[in-house]
Amino acid sequence: MNKLVKISDVFDIKYGNSLELINLEQCKSTDLHSIPFISRTEKNNGVSSFVFERIDIDSNPSHTLSVAVGGSVLSTFYQPLPYYTGFHVLVLYPKREMNVAEMLFYAKCISSNKYKYNYGRQANKTLKDILIPENPSINLIDRLSIYKTEIEQKLKQQPLITEKFDLNKSNWKSFLISDLFQITGSKTTPKQDLEDIGKGKYPFVTTQATNNGVDNFYDEYTEEGNILTIDSAVIGYCSYQPFKFSASDHVEKLIPKFKMNKYHAMFLVTILNLEQYRYNYGRKASQTRLKEISIKLPSRDEEPDFKFMENYIKSINYSKVL
Incomplete structure (x- = not known):
């Protein structure tokens, strides 16, 4: 020993x-x-x-x-x-x-x-x-x-695609968040209940604006993955949750109404986090407020250009490790 x-x-x-x-x-x-x-x-x-x-x-x-x-x-x-x-x-x-x-x-x-x-x-x-x-x-x-x-070595890898894409916002259009996502709440799971269950592989998502909102990992989940979460208690921090998870209070879910992959999610999370200026302790990112907000996105034929969003993320550094 x-x-x-x-x-x-x-x-x-x-x-x-x-x-x-x-x-x-x-x-x-x-x-x-x-x-x-x-x-x-x-x-x-x-x-x-x-x-x-x-x-x-x-x-x-x-x-x-x-x-x-x-x-x-x-x-x-x-x-x-x-x-x-x-x-x-x-x-x-x-x-x-x-x-x-x-x-x-x-x-x-x-x-x-x-x-x-x-x-x-x-x-x-x-x-x-x-x-x-x-x-x-x-x-x-x-x-x-x-x-x-x-x-x-992974961090030194080239992007998934070498073509560069210009973020020309002149052709971006406004879209209601509610047209892109079903906006709903998550089930609140007390942390002590999770501690009693024990550590595991499922993230416990909270309202913190660091570490992708994840506080710890436990052997319990209440929500499905491949969705976005937004904290409705502090600054409206948005994160992508690729895996099944449990959640604390004030964690809202954005369930995509389209076939979302991780590249779409990374693009949309960045855009949604630019909206944090709208929120503070007296003005939360509530479900009601989220349903009224529009965000500007690349568009094609008056619809969100998800292909552009995916390719843009694939063209930036470290895209191979996503």
Whole structure:
């Protein structure tokens, strides 16, 4: 059996920057001199924003682990780029040479201890004493490395079609959402009921606007897949659900009245998420409101041009991994 040792035996543990996002200038990830800002969130690899790098603030180095010791305690992520951190985020430096697969393995090991903590119990004093394997098995690391390489190769693949399509909106027409979809509610399933049933392969879709709306996976479903969902509680976030799923409260369903494939869905989700400016906490994306809204789409002979939508998505980068 692999020997267990303390985290402090494998990593040097240091405090991050303890910065406040409000005091930094936010930007896009593609902007020159942008840098990830890592907070205590458990989503998006810990990245809550991108900010402009400042010459008076040293960044944390790449190829380290960020660990939230408050908030979403023990949310641990491998950081491939230099980054800043907010409060209560520690940085783990490997004491020996490790490849990416090993770092990802240890990130998962540390995150697996989340159950020991909650918002009233932070990990800033106890992180160093958490037990992790001294060395991951060679077989496991080899498998993780192969999987990582396969993912990287997929992301380097050419689009499904090489022809480029111009988004000339001059010939786009307005269509009622209700003419394209049957708009209805989903069955609300309490999360505790799903926890009692146990983990499985079916997504639990919520009103969150990250991770495709998926909070977790359980061995239960109430809804069929290949539909769109829209949150009617917050900002009207739309996502495509290809698989059977269960749902929390305020998750509306858009069931296509046409033969929809995943390429149509990706195009329509993008268009529908451009409508979020219409919604806020006082104005929800209710079924009644959705039935009254029109969206502009490529058209042909006064009908939605689904073939164009499909080909456009197939022509963009990473379409082969959809």
